[in-house]
Amino acid sequence: AQSVTQLGSHVSVSEGALVLLRCNYSSSVPPYLFWYVQYPNQGLQLLLKYTSAATLVKGINGFEAEFKKSETSFHLTKPSAHMSDAAEYFCAVIATGGGNKLTFGTGTQLKVEL
Amino acid sequence: KAGVTQTPRYLIKTRGQQVTLSCSPISGHRSVSWYQQTPGQGLQFLFEYFSETQRNKGNFPGRFSGRQFSNSRSEMNVSTLELGDSALYLCASSLGTEAYEQYFGPGTRLTVT
Numbered sequence: 001a002q003s004v005t006q007l008g009s010h011v012s013v014s015e016g017a018l019v020l021l022r023c024n025y026s027s028s029v030p031p032y033l034f035w036y037v038q039y040p041n042q043g044l045q046l047l048l049k050y051t052s053a054a055t056l057v058k059g060i061n062g063f064e065a066e067f068k069k070s071e072t073s074f075h076l077t078k079p080s081a082h083m084s085d086a087a088e089y090f091c092a093v094i095a096t097g098g099g100n101k102l103t104f105g106t107g108t109q110l111k112v113e114l
Numbered sequence: 115k116a117g118v119t120q121t122p123r124y125l126i127k128t129r130g131q132q133v134t135l136s137c138s139p140i141s142g143h144r145s146v147s148w149y150q151q152t153p154g155q156g157l158q159f160l161f162e163y164f165s166e167t168q169r170n171k172g173n174f175p176g177r178f179s180g181r182q183f184s185n186s187r188s189e190m191n192v193s194t195l196e197l198g199d200s201a202l203y204l205c206a207s208s209l210g211t212e213a214y215e216q217y218f219g220p221g222t223r224l225t226v227t
Contacts, residue, residue, distance in 0.1 A: 036218075043118075043204055043218035090157065099170040100147050100208050100216060104157040 002027055002095040004074075006105035014113050019063075019078040021108045023091030026072065032094040033074045034102065035065055039087045047089075050074060061085070086112045115140060118207050118219035126225045132193040135222045139186050139207030145169075146188040147216065148180060151202040160203075163188055164210070192224075200226045 007022040025031060032051050036044040048059025055067045065076045074091060091105040119138045127133050139146050147170075148160040159172040163182035180190040186207075192199055202223050206216040 034216075043220045044206075046215050046217065049215060092157075099164075099211070100145050100162045100206075100214075101159045101170045101172070102147070102149070102157075102206075102216065103159070106156050 002031055002093045002103050004033075004091045004093045004103065004105040006089075006091050006108050008108055009106065010109045010111065012111040012113060013081045015083055016080050019076070019081045019085065019110065021076040021089050021091075021110065023065075023074045023076065023105060024072050025074060025091075025093050027093070027095070031096060033065075033067065034092045034094075035059065035063070035074075035076050036090045036092060036104075037087050038090065038107075044090065047076070081110075081112045083112050083114075086110055118205060118217055120203075120205050120219040120222050122222060123220065124223045124225075126227060127195050129195055129197060129226055131195050132191060133195060133224060134189055134191045135203055135205075135224070137188045137190075137205030137207075137219060139188070139205075140217055143207035143209055143217075144186055145208040145210055145214075145216075146182055146186060147206045147208070148188070148190050149204045149206065150174075151204060151221070152200070157204075160190065195226045197226050200224060 005024045034049045035047040048057045050067045058064045092102045121136045145164045147162040162170040166182045177193045182188045202221045204221045206218045208214045208216045
């Protein structure tokens with residue numbers, strides 16, 4: 001079964017610093033990969049998705065992620081953190097041919113400090 | 115275009131009762147998926163409906179059921195509620211297959227007492 005592992009349940013960065021949230025997937029076949037963000041008391045908002053068209057994927061709000069098959073990773077980055085980026089981030093995977101069943105990681109809570 | 119809407123947003127029920135949650139997808143979307151989010155188990159897939167047919171099902175007991183109507187609106191039902199069913203229930207809609215983005219609604223917060 002497809003799965004994703006998010007390293008670090010809590011990450012803290014200073015405003016203006018690089019944001020790096022880690023995600024590793026388990027699959028012998030490149031799956032579809034997604035990053036979602038959840039603000040308190042809200043649903044999930046799609047940041048970006050990987051569907052094999054390009055290994056570097058640009059998303060909304062200045063986020064991007066790079067698909068690295070050799071490392072089975074799909075880490076999320078943002079060059080400069082903003083206070084409004086404080087939220088919980090989820091990496092998710094869909095197996096090819098798996099319909100729309102998203103399997104989520106356990107989430108990473110991002111804190112941005114002044 | 116209006117986003118995914120879910121009703122009600124908050125619900126309090128008593129153990130043993132049943133509950134029905136509603137989800138209206140983005141116009142033109144034919145796939146609706148349901149997820150349960152709890153602090154202990156995280157985000158878990160319940161089921162997916164596409165063109166009124168259940169296409170995928172997660173590992174939940176039969177007390178959890180759903181359906182989709184011809185206008186793509188979907189409902190999920192939980193019978194004989196247990197305390198452990200307290201959760202945020204999220205609905206997501208998509209145009210079709212896994213290559214398409216899934217857009218989530220704000221969720222229904224269910225509290226079982």
